[in-house]
Amino acid sequence: MKSCKLYVITDVNIQKKYSHVELSEILCKNGVKLIQFRDKLMNTKELFQTAKKMKIICEKYKAKLIINDRVDIAMLSGADGVHLGKDDMSVKDVRKLLGKNKIIGGTAHSLKEAIDAEKDGADYVGYGHIFPTQTKLKSDKPKGISKLKEVVDKVSIAVYAIGGIIHSNIEEVLSTGVYGVAVSGGIINTKNVKSSVRNFLRILNES
Amino acid sequence: MYSPDFRLLLITDRKNSYHPILKQVEECLKAGVRAVQLREKDLTTGELIFLAKKLRNVTSKYKAKFIINERIDVAMLVEADYLHLPSSSIDIEDIKCFNKKIRIGKSVHSIQEAIRAEKSGADYLLFGPIFSTPNKKRFGKPQGLNSLKEINLSVKIPVYAVGGINSSRARKCMGVGAEGVAVIRDLMCSENLKQRVGEYKKILNKL
Numbered sequence: 001m002k003s004c005k006l007y008v009i010t011d012v013n014i015q016k017k018y019s020h021v022e023l024s025e026i027l028c029k030n031g032v033k034l035i036q037f038r039d040k041l042m043n044t045k046e047l048f049q050t051a052k053k054m055k056i057i058c059e060k061y062k063a064k065l066i067i068n069d070r071v072d073i074a075m076l077s078g079a080d081g082v083h084l085g086k087d088d089m090s091v092k093d094v095r096k097l098l099g100k101n102k103i104i105g106g107t108a109h110s111l112k113e114a115i116d117a118e119k120d121g122a123d124y125v126g127y128g129h130i131f132p133t134q135t136k137l138k139s140d141k142p143k144g145i146s147k148l149k150e151v152v153d154k155v156s157i158a159v160y161a162i163g164g165i166i167h168s169n170i171e172e173v174l175s176t177g178v179y180g181v182a183v184s185g186g187i188i189n190t191k192n193v194k195s196s197v198r199n200f201l202r203i204l205n206e207s
Numbered sequence: 208m209y210s211p212d213f214r215l216l217l218i219t220d221r222k223n224s225y226h227p228i229l230k231q232v233e234e235c236l237k238a239g240v241r242a243v244q245l246r247e248k249d250l251t252t253g254e255l256i257f258l259a260k261k262l263r264n265v266t267s268k269y270k271a272k273f274i275i276n277e278r279i280d281v282a283m284l285v286e287a288d289y290l291h292l293p294s295s296s297i298d299i300e301d302i303k304c305f306n307k308k309i310r311i312g313k314s315v316h317s318i319q320e321a322i323r324a325e326k327s328g329a330d331y332l333l334f335g336p337i338f339s340t341p342n343k344k345r346f347g348k349p350q351g352l353n354s355l356k357e358i359n360l361s362v363k364i365p366v367y368a369v370g371g372i373n374s375s376r377a378r379k380c381m382g383v384g385a386e387g388v389a390v391i392r393d394l395m396c397s398e399n400l401k402q403r404v405g406e407y408k409k410i411l412n413k414l
Binding site: 043044045048069070071072075076086087088089090093096097 | 251252278279280283284295296297301305
């Protein structure tokens with residue numbers, strides 16, 4: 001997963017300016033190589049139609065498209081993988097369906113969950129939330145940098161830090177040796193999505 | 208031509224189930240039901256798979272057919288016998304494009320939809336709601352027996368009547384050429400399934 005240090009999650013609830021498809025175009029055009037399509041409100045048909053369009057855009061720019069939760073949508077749209085939360089299918093079951101060439105990402109809110117994701121065969125794990133975030137309602141406290149460092153040290157698959165990451169705290173996140181950062185609001189809910197992407201990419205490439 | 212080997216299709220509705228859903232389904236199977244469709248739209252993927260695996264086991268035990276609503280990933284994972292597509296879901300062509308072998312049931316609400324579904328490769332149709340039902344809001348106005356008759360005359364594939372079905376209404380549906388009936392409430396809400404399923408058996412000749 002080279003040059004995939006910036007992982008952007010599309011969301012049409014925290015911002016209403018752009019659709020998933022429009023976001024894909026803006027993100028890809030400005031150099032994002034890894035995009036996650038996340039929508040908890042669309043019905044199956046809408047998810048499929050949107051994913052198909054996003055996949056075409058991603059392919060054009062040689063970016064990878066990951067689908068949140070829905071393995072069926074990933075299979076039917078030809079997406080590059082799925083991202084799984086704790087209420088979703090298990091990594092083992094998804095691997096049976098998708099085979100070894102597709103990307104499977106897990107979610108971890110603790111070191112144990114991160115280690116389990118690796119054991120189950122996930123290709124990467126998203127760990128967080130690192131900082132306070134408004135993208136998702138969270139009841140638990142932010143994990144912070146030192147816990148992130150612990151996860152990065154203990155697992156060998158790629159770790160993406162997620163939750164409340166903005167360009168002003170990204171250097172601190174990278175100091176843990178984390179593989180990359182997963183960002184939603186920090187990019188798509190800013191005044192200028194294009195310059196936010198460029199800022200993130202610049203900082204990530206410099207480090 | 209291929210034909211599904213059942214006349215009575217039980218569609219799950221765990222929220223209105225008399226017993227806990229697994230017991231309710233097993234009681235139906237014990238009483239002779241030969242096809243079960245898992246339709247629980249509000250479950251998370253994880254919960255859905257948990258239930259799907261349990262129901263696959265119990266339907267296999269009774270040599271009954273098992274049908275998954277809308278989710279091709281879940282259908283493939285648990286090796287369901289059919290994938291059922293709601294009328295406004297992903298097109299059959301898109302499903303067949305990904306998996307040629309999977310057998311498909313399809314809900315339709317008009318002759319045009321029925322003809323199109325047959326051309327696209329549906330193995331059977333669910334047509335309804337034939338009668339008024341407490342769930343009618345979800346399914347629209349009753350279509351009536353005349354429409355059921357017309358649908359049966361318009362396609363070669365088997366048509367199951369759905370919506371407000373009970374055993375005496377099942378007789379009327381069979382009278383206009385239905386292959387069988389799909390039942391939710393009349394079986395899900397019933398305590399004495401041996402008796403209730405027995406009534407259907409008398410009318411349908413076989414289950």
